[in-house]
Amino acid sequence: xxxxxxxxxxxxxxxxxxxxxxxxxxxxxxxxxxxxxxGKGGVGKSMVTDLLxxxxxxxxxxxxxxxxxxxxxxxxxxxxxxxxxLALEDGSGILPVTTTQGIKVMxxxxxxxxxxxxxxxxxxxxxxxxxxxxxxxxxxxVDYMYVDMPPGTGDVPLTVFQSLxxxxxxVVTTPQDLVSxxxxxxxxxxxxxxxxxxxxxxxxxxxxxxxxxEKLYPFGKSAINEVAAKxxxxxxxxxxxxxxxSAAADKGEIETADCPAINGAxxxxxxx
Numbered sequence: 001x002x003x004x005x006x007x008x009x010x011x012x013x014x015x016x017x018x019x020x021x022x023x024x025x026x027x028x029x030x031x032x033x034x035x036x037x038x039g040k041g042g043v044g045k046s047m048v049t050d051l052l053x054x055x056x057x058x059x060x061x062x063x064x065x066x067x068x069x070x071x072x073x074x075x076x077x078x079x080x081x082x083x084x085x086l087a088l089e090d091g092s093g094i095l096p097v098t099t100t101q102g103i104k105v106m107x108x109x110x111x112x113x114x115x116x117x118x119x120x121x122x123x124x125x126x127x128x129x130x131x132x133x134x135x136x137x138x139x140x141x142v143d144y145m146y147v148d149m150p151p152g153t154g155d156v157p158l159t160v161f162q163s164l165x166x167x168x169x170x171v172v173t174t175p176q177d178l179v180s181x182x183x184x185x186x187x188x189x190x191x192x193x194x195x196x197x198x199x200x201x202x203x204x205x206x207x208x209x210x211x212x213x214e215k216l217y218p219f220g221k222s223a224i225n226e227v228a229a230k231x232x233x234x235x236x237x238x239x240x241x242x243x244x245x246s247a248a249a250d251k252g253e254i255e256t257a258d259c260p261a262i263n264g265a266x267x268x269x270x271x272x
Contacts, residue, residue, distance in 0.1 A: 022131050022163040025093060028139040030064070034146050034198070034269055035160060035169045039185030041151035044203040045172045046074045047249060048239070049148040051262045052170070052269075053103050054255040059270065061143040064096065066133050067107035068160055069150040070126045071119045076109045080252020085110040085137075093138045101255045104142065106133045123155035130156055131163050144269065153189045161193040168196035170236065170265060174204045175222035180230075187231050198236065198268050200228050205238035215240075236265035 024030065036049040049065060057063040067075040079099045085106060086095050096104040108129065109115050119126070139145070147164070150156050160166065171186045173179045183200060190197050202224045206215040218241070228235045239261050248257035 020162040021165055022135045024135055025138060028137075028142075030139060030142040030145050032144050032167045032269070033164055034144065035149050035157075035164075035166050035195075036146055036172060037149045037157065037169050037186050037190075038151050038172045039153070039182035040178065041072075043151075043172050043174045043182070044239075045151065046078070046148050047245070047254075048170070048172045048201050048203055048262070048265075049146050050075060050078045050249065050254045051239075051245075051257070051259050052265060053144075053146050054101070054257070055259070055262050055266045056144050056146075056270065057101055057103055057255070059266065061270065062141055063102075064104040064139055064142045064145040065106075066130075066137075066145060066147045067105065067109075068130045068133070068147050068156055070108045070121070070129055070156070072150065073107040073109040075105055075107050075148055077115070077252060078249040078254040079103065079105060081105060081107075081110065083110075088138065093136050095138050099255055103255060104139060106137045127155045127159035130159055134164055153185055157189065158193075161189075161195055166195055168198045168269075170198050170269075171200045171233075172203055173200060173224070173227075175202060175206075175217065175219045175224060179223060180227050183227050183231060183233075187233070197231075197233055199234040199265070200224060201236050201262075201265050202238045204241050207241045234268070236268050237261050237263075 036045055038045045053063050053065045065075055067073045081097050083097050085097055096106045097110050098104050108119055147160060169190055171183055173182045205222055206217050208215055224235055245257050248254050
């Protein structure tokens, strides 16, 4: 039908449901894929993705990061990756770049001649590149893959949810007045696409006083528990504003940074 929205859950027609899932390479086996999303930019979603991958690796799992933020990739810098992704000799695939500790990464910045080169592409081309990151990259055996999504609910999130076998999403937000709107956008899109939501991670939640350990709230007291209860979602983690984490990302050493607060989110993913 010409007016089909591809949202089969809301359709009363009896047409055969189409399978939009892309197929990875035969030598790729990914057990679970988790998308890290946000309804808006500037909430530290990529930082949360990096911390999730690092903590998952430390638990002994084979871990990978697919950087789906094509126009604003930041994952390689946080992991200190300077090598470029290389194609196989026969041109049949692309090798991901592996971090010092062993996380496999694919990002647009691993393909560009210079990290500062802009990607000026239209939506369909960007979506195609993200899909190729899944189908053409030689991921090998991966226990947990984290997909760093671009903010919002546009072409790329739609492509990822339709073409990748996403097991669930983690919603990242901050303790500001926009929190309810941010969560609501992500939750509604996940529900439309019939994707499970693991829960919410609140980033920049507080500052711990370096002298007494008291929690200070520069953005005001968080309302994350009320928002989570509204949508019947668990709060997986509340991450502090920590200059050590920022410094580690700037130095390309995020996978060696210590962030115990992220462990709750990792446990939620790995126990299901």
